[in-house]
Amino acid sequence: EKGGYDWFMLKEIAEQPQAVADTLRGRLSETGEIILDEVRLTDQDLRDVDKIFIVACGTAYHSGLVAKYAIEHWTRIPCEVELASEFRYRDPVLDRSTLVVVISQSGETMDTLMALRHAREQKARVLAICNTNGSTIPRESDAVLYTHGGPEIAVASTKAFLTQLAACYLVGLHLAQVRGIKFADEVGAIVAQLQTMPAAIAQVLSTMEPVRELARSLVDVNTILFIGRHVGYPVALEGALKLKELAYIHAEGFAAGELKHGPIAVIDEGTPVVCVVPSPKGRSLLHDKVVSNIQEVRARGARTIVIAEEGDEAVRPYADHLVEVPAAPTLLAPLLTTVPLQVFACEVASARGLDVDQPRNLAKSVTVE
Numbered sequence: 001e002k003g004g005y006d007w008f009m010l011k012e013i014a015e016q017p018q019a020v021a022d023t024l025r026g027r028l029s030e031t032g033e034i035i036l037d038e039v040r041l042t043d044q045d046l047r048d049v050d051k052i053f054i055v056a057c058g059t060a061y062h063s064g065l066v067a068k069y070a071i072e073h074w075t076r077i078p079c080e081v082e083l084a085s086e087f088r089y090r091d092p093v094l095d096r097s098t099l100v101v102v103i104s105q106s107g108e109t110m111d112t113l114m115a116l117r118h119a120r121e122q123k124a125r126v127l128a129i130c131n132t133n134g135s136t137i138p139r140e141s142d143a144v145l146y147t148h149g150g151p152e153i154a155v156a157s158t159k160a161f162l163t164q165l166a167a168c169y170l171v172g173l174h175l176a177q178v179r180g181i182k183f184a185d186e187v188g189a190i191v192a193q194l195q196t197m198p199a200a201i202a203q204v205l206s207t208m209e210p211v212r213e214l215a216r217s218l219v220d221v222n223t224i225l226f227i228g229r230h231v232g233y234p235v236a237l238e239g240a241l242k243l244k245e246l247a248y249i250h251a252e253g254f255a256a257g258e259l260k261h262g263p264i265a266v267i268d269e270g271t272p273v274v275c276v277v278p279s280p281k282g283r284s285l286l287h288d289k290v291v292s293n294i295q296e297v298r299a300r301g302a303r304t305i306v307i308a309e310e311g312d313e314a315v316r317p318y319a320d321h322l323v324e325v326p327a328a329p330t331l332l333a334p335l336l337t338t339v340p341l342q343v344f345a346c347e348v349a350s351a352r353g354l355d356v357d358q359p360r361n362l363a364k365s366v367t368v369e
């Protein structure tokens with residue numbers, strides 16, 4: 001049932017190219033239009049949206065954090081991301097023209113369900129991004145976009161995350177198209193790029209042996225930090241969450257620009273710091289900022305593990321370990337940069353002799369608030 005893999009998690013990591021292809025299948029027309037038939041919201045409903053909230057927990061929340069960058073950039077609609085467990089308790093401003101996107105692999109997470117019920121009571125429209133057909137969250141939502149990622153058994157979410165990202169990109173591009181945003185060129189180019197991502201994910205997967213080797217050398221560390229900027233920031237949070245939940249090692253993700261506002265003080269001789277670097281093409285200012293953040297942590301003794309685009313020569317001198325991923329547009333890069341962090345956490349946990357699929361204290365589906 002594990003298809004020859006030691007863990008369901010490894011099987012699910014390997015399934016990611018197919019899972020993302022399945023999320024995209026039938027939803028991108030030849031002419032670059034996004035087709036979202038199962039979304040029972042009319043184009044007029046979508047044109048009326050003036051505010052978006054993305055609400056989710058854990059890994060699904062991290063996919064929402066990435067989505068915010070893409071959706072605001074493509075649609076110019078203000079978009080906020082909230083932890084489902086906080087959302088209804090702070091009395092958010094919601095009305096008919098608010099679109100609440102709830103993201104859940106299981107479709108049964110109680111915190112997310114209660115947030116969705118609260119949003120509907122306040123007359124907001126709710127779109128669920130979900131992996132489980134017929135589960136409670138899509139049943140109670142106004143519309144659903146299924147990720148079609150196939151069953152995810154391991155407690156740690158992997159392919160669900162990548163398929164949630166793909167679904168969020170589709171939602172953002174669809175919103176941009178129905179609202180006639182004048183980014184026709186950019187949106188068209190992104191649609192074409194999106195279709196090449198499954199093959200790029202497969203390419204990342206084929207180069208993971210050095211990451212496994214590195215992971216095995218880090219089984220005894222007390223803490224690992226993860227830094228990133230822009231969409232690399234949620235990727236850093238996701239890398240830290242994977243490591244905590246699987247390897248029981250203290251891990252924290254930071255927005256790299258925040259380091260100098262406090263966290264840099266924890267860096268000591270040899271502290272491993274995983275750095276997620278944006279593409280040097282396109283937004284090069286962003287790239288250069290991350291490179292200087294890497295220099296800063298290294299100057300304080302950090303052992304840097306750098307995830308960067310292949311051919312990025314500027315980071316090489318500051319990388320104690322360099323993990324290269326294929327080039328991708330900045331907003332789509334999390335589909336690639338997350339993968340080494342999943343493999344890394346899985347291998348550290350495995351090397352520590354832990355049960356990767358069933359970490360202590362955790363359940364696959366959290367059905368209590």
Ligand code: M6R
Pocket residue numbers: 057058059060103104105106107108109112155156157158241242245364365366
């Ligand atoms: O089923 P959901 O997507 O609603 O679950 C949300 C979180 O409980 C889940 O992503 C959790 O954080 C994972 N175990 C992380 O790997």
